[in-house]
Amino acid sequence: xxxxxxxxxxxxxxxxxxxxxxxxxxxxxxxxxxxxxxxxxxxxxxxxxxxxxxxxxxxxxxxxxxxxxxxxxxxxxxxxxxxxxxxxxxxxxxxxxxx
Numbered sequence: 001x002x003x004x005x006x007x008x009x010x011x012x013x014x015x016x017x018x019x020x021x022x023x024x025x026x027x028x029x030x031x032x033x034x035x036x037x038x039x040x041x042x043x044x045x046x047x048x049x050x051x052x053x054x055x056x057x058x059x060x061x062x063x064x065x066x067x068x069x070x071x072x073x074x075x076x077x078x079x080x081x082x083x084x085x086x087x088x089x090x091x092x093x094x095x096x097x098x099x
Contacts, residue, residue: 011069011070011072011075014069014072014075014076014079015065015069015075017079018061018064018065018075018078018079018082019058019061019062019065021079021082021083021085021086022057022058022061022082023058024086025057025082025085025086025089026053026054026057026058028086028089028090028093029053029057029089030050030053030054031093032089032093033050034050037093037096037097038092038093038096040053045057064078
């Protein structure tokens, strides 16, 4: 029984982290776009206004969690990928702010 509880808690933590990383990605994207330092990198979302971009990013994140939230390996890979995206954005945002 303890195994099932630990797996459920792990899945909850992974899905929460994925959603938080997506929110952080959106916040950094808004900061880049509004400051004129950058644009949205996804060509499918690049033409959207910021409010629609946010709705699309968060909705898609919830859809991914709904589809893959219980799959430990996939959620781990998605978290690593989103973590890299957020770190990349943070790196460039702080680097560009210095100049």
